[in-house]
Amino acid sequence: MSLPTNRRTLLKTLVATAIGSSLPGQVVFAGEPAIAGRTASPAGTAAPIPWRNWSGSQHSLPSRREAPASLGALQQLLRDTDAPVRPVGSGHSFSPLVPTDDILLSVNRLNGILSHDTDSLQATIAAGTRLGQIGGPLEALGQALRNMPDIDQQTLAGSLSTATHGTGATLPCMSDFITGVQLVTADGELLECDSNHHADVFQAAKVGLGALGIITAYRLQNTSPYKLRKVTEWQAIEDILDEAEANADRYRNFEFFYIPFSGMGFTETHEITDDPVSATARFDQNDGADTLRKVRNWLEWSPRLRRLVLSSYMKTLGREEKVASSWQTYTSDRNVRFNEMEYHLPRELGLQAFREIRALVEQRFPEVFFPFEVRYVKGDDIWLSPFYQQDSISIAVHRFHEEDHAPLFQAVEPIFRKYHGRPHWGKMNTLKGEDFRRLYPHWDDFAAVRQMLDPDGRFLNPYLKGLFA
Numbered sequence: 001m002s003l004p005t006n007r008r009t010l011l012k013t014l015v016a017t018a019i020g021s022s023l024p025g026q027v028v029f030a031g032e033p034a035i036a037g038r039t040a041s042p043a044g045t046a047a048p049i050p051w052r053n054w055s056g057s058q059h060s061l062p063s064r065r066e067a068p069a070s071l072g073a074l075q076q077l078l079r080d081t082d083a084p085v086r087p088v089g090s091g092h093s094f095s096p097l098v099p100t101d102d103i104l105l106s107v108n109r110l111n112g113i114l115s116h117d118t119d120s121l122q123a124t125i126a127a128g129t130r131l132g133q134i135g136g137p138l139e140a141l142g143q144a145l146r147n148m149p150d151i152d153q154q155t156l157a158g159s160l161s162t163a164t165h166g167t168g169a170t171l172p173c174m175s176d177f178i179t180g181v182q183l184v185t186a187d188g189e190l191l192e193c194d195s196n197h198h199a200d201v202f203q204a205a206k207v208g209l210g211a212l213g214i215i216t217a218y219r220l221q222n223t224s225p226y227k228l229r230k231v232t233e234w235q236a237i238e239d240i241l242d243e244a245e246a247n248a249d250r251y252r253n254f255e256f257f258y259i260p261f262s263g264m265g266f267t268e269t270h271e272i273t274d275d276p277v278s279a280t281a282r283f284d285q286n287d288g289a290d291t292l293r294k295v296r297n298w299l300e301w302s303p304r305l306r307r308l309v310l311s312s313y314m315k316t317l318g319r320e321e322k323v324a325s326s327w328q329t330y331t332s333d334r335n336v337r338f339n340e341m342e343y344h345l346p347r348e349l350g351l352q353a354f355r356e357i358r359a360l361v362e363q364r365f366p367e368v369f370f371p372f373e374v375r376y377v378k379g380d381d382i383w384l385s386p387f388y389q390q391d392s393i394s395i396a397v398h399r400f401h402e403e404d405h406a407p408l409f410q411a412v413e414p415i416f417r418k419y420h421g422r423p424h425w426g427k428m429n430t431l432k433g434e435d436f437r438r439l440y441p442h443w444d445d446f447a448a449v450r451q452m453l454d455p456d457g458r459f460l461n462p463y464l465k466g467l468f469a
């Protein structure tokens with residue numbers, strides 16, 4: 001008997017879901033990159049399943065994988081074992097925050113909008129919700145996130161635990177939107193934290209690196225739904241740089257990209273508008289990255305010819321506009337994998353640092369083809385936010401995932417550090433605990449809260465042990 005296609009698809013989905021999420025100890029988290037040789041044990045006998053991050057640069061062999069289906073199940077799990085537990089989101093961090101040989105725990109089954117308040121425009125959202133699952137449902141409730149990063153595959157917990165940010169000189173990182181945190185501690189206790197209850201834990205948990213406990217929900221301060229006009233415009237990089245500071249103050253969201261070895265870049269601006277929606281199709285950056293790689297492959301031997309070819313083409317690209325709901329304009333698809341280093345620098349030093357990095361890359365690294373990304377982020381007061389009391393320019397450099405990122409990142413990082421940068425928690429850097437302690441006035445306060453909540457270090461993996469030793 002042959003099933004109609006839609007029923008076959010449904011059956012396949014049900015079987016895949018059952019295999020993927022219900023065998024004890026063998027949960028393959030949705031969205032995790034495929035790994036050759038990964039098998040789920042047929043009878044539920046647990047053979048460890050390797051974990052790797054989005055780019056493939058971080059990996060480990062957790063002894064167990066867990067994805068509790070309810071808050072109660074999560075509390076019970078923590079009470080039933082005293083083994084170390086490492087929380088994971090969707091594995092989009094490049095830094096070694098997640099790898100563990102012990103229990104890898106995802107809250108991806110705790111997702112969705114749990115409650116909302118129409119007067120205060122606040123909503124409580126389960127921590128395992130992906131950013132891409134928030135915009136539409138939130139809009140239906142009369143709310144919207146104030147800002148978003150450039151992709152929406154991350155979980156809320158992963159994003160907020162690393163101070164994920166978008167761009168906008170008057171807009172802080174997403175962790176600053178938090179007004180309440182629900183967290184399960186190492187002994188399974190549930191803590192509801194805000195500025196009046198467990199205020200120190202609340203302050204620490206806004207950017208908590210997964211080092212304090214398992215976060216199960218956040219209350220966020222949102223805004224009314226809004227539409228944005230997104231404008232993308234190609235220009236010579238010198239013109240972009242000349243106007244960058246003025247544009248950062250002029251537009252709600254302003255950022256720019258530089259294409260190495262081209263002399264050209266493009267700006268992206270967002271402005272709130274009441275104009276009708278013009279397009280909702282998602283922008284896919286894959287074509288662009290693939291084309292840049294091909295040009296690099298052909299013309300790496302001649303920077304002059306490469307610049308001529310790239311700039312001649314880019315000068316024809318001009319300007320594009322789109323009007324859509326806010327959550328449909330911030331993010332795009334990024335499926336060409338890469339590794340990334342991003343530092344947040346004091347705003348007044350950022351463009352000088354950018355010029356230095358550009359010169360270094362174009363003198364020494366002809367193999368680089370990925371654009372540099374430059375964004376503006378407003379300062380905040382969160383203990384471990386890299387934007388702590390610092391309006392910032394964020395500069396990101398990337399290497400294709402199959403190519404060795406180390407030489408480029410090793411060369412660029414001293415420039416970031418010379419200009420007093422703080423690294424993005426989710427991106428590559430070589431800083432040690434003492435370096436962070438010098439950069440963060442509240443480092444010891446955070447460490448004290450961590451020690452109080454988790455004296456046995458159950459939530460620390462080797463990387464975090466190194467930082468908090």
Ligand SMILES: Cc1cc2nc3c(=O)[nH]c(=O)nc-3n(C[C@H](O)[C@H](O)[C@H](O)COP(=O)(O)OP(=O)(O)OC[C@H]3O[C@@H](n4cnc5c(N)ncnc54)[C@H](O)[C@@H]3O)c2cc1C
Binds near residue numbers: 153166
């Ligand atoms: C293609 C790409 C584009 C990106 N774009 C941006 C961008 O525009 N702006 C930006 O700032 N960053 C960006 N990032 C970085 C990304 O936002 C962060 O690394 C983010 O932490 C990833 O979220 P995740 O859900 O994958 O979390 P993971 O990487 O899986 O985990 C991140 C941290 O969160 C902790 N964690 C996860 N769940 C919990 C929980 N329930 N309780 C406690 N702790 C938890 C983990 O232990 C870990 O410390 C990008 C990354 C990629 C790969």
